[in-house]
Amino acid sequence: MEATVALGLAGNITQFLDFGLKLCKTVSEIYRSGTGITKYNAETEALTKNFAFGLDNLSGDLTKYYAYLATA
Structure with missing residues (x-):
């Protein structure tokens, strides 16, 4: 059971990081655009x-x- 919890946590962390990177990319694109x-x-x-x-x-x-x- 503990392995599935660890795997779920790792998946959630990956999704959070992916969202954060996409957000930073979009904000940077908006900032650099005229x-x-x-x-x-x-x-x-x-x-x-x-x-x-x-x-x-x-x-x-x-x-x-x-x-x-x-x-x-």
Whole structure:
């Protein structure tokens, strides 16, 4: 039983260290960036804005199409 407890403790310590290292890496990336966000978040923001722009264009085209159908 004591071996399983030791193994569980070692696993928990490993997870804690892994989390700490990832946190330090992310904080360092944010600190070094000029925008205050990570590269991944900046890319996600750009993709989201492009997607929203495309949806706006599609919505405008559909409005024009429905107006055309109403007059035909």
